[in-house]
Amino acid sequence: MSLDQSTSDTIRSLVYDYFSKECDVEPTSLTDTTNIIEDLEGDSLMLLALLEIVRKKYSIGIELKTLGKHLMKKPANTIGEIVHLSQAVVEHGDNIINVDL
């Protein structure tokens, strides 16, 4: 599916709200350059739970091994990178591994 601006914005808000709630920080204190591990003490379980929320909301089928391979090529360490990753998951699903993002 191709992402329109509204969907992209919704995903961005979803990611910001998620990390704000999970890490108990004000949404306004988060920026695209906030580092998930160093600044928020986040971990892979958070990423997996977020992925599940995105999968459910947009009925996306993607295997974790695909995501793992993608993250080997293009690591996601900051909020901005997680936003782009989530948008790419919704847009490309399992084909994410074949897309040059």
Place this chain on the structure above:
Amino acid sequence: LTFDAPADPLVRCGVDIEEPGRFRRFLEADGAAGDGASLIWHPGEIGAALKSADPCRWLCRCFCCKEAVFKALGQAYNYNELECLPHDNGPDWRLWGGLAAGELPVLLDWDHQIGLVDTPLESRATIIFFKRAFLVYSK
């Protein structure tokens, strides 16, 4: 914790620490496993967790072992294809799907030792993979 291993290492190591309380989100209000659980745990693990006295703790220690394994291998995979099995001498695993077919060869070809410290408050897993030739050489 992730180790940046050389291209052809003799030993691979992975460590993980998890808190059982964080896994409550994967259980429904009635105690059944939620949709997201099947993404991470094999049905055998979920079944065993739901039969256990503390499902969160069970899911936690299984996840902790999986994380340690994938960190050692330097790559995340389908978590639900690595089924952690409890044993008196420590945990072991059964492989499914692509993992059973050898998509991460280390899991099939290398020896390993895994340690798990499991308490109501946290699980700690350490895994070390040894290349078999390395073990022979060491002896």
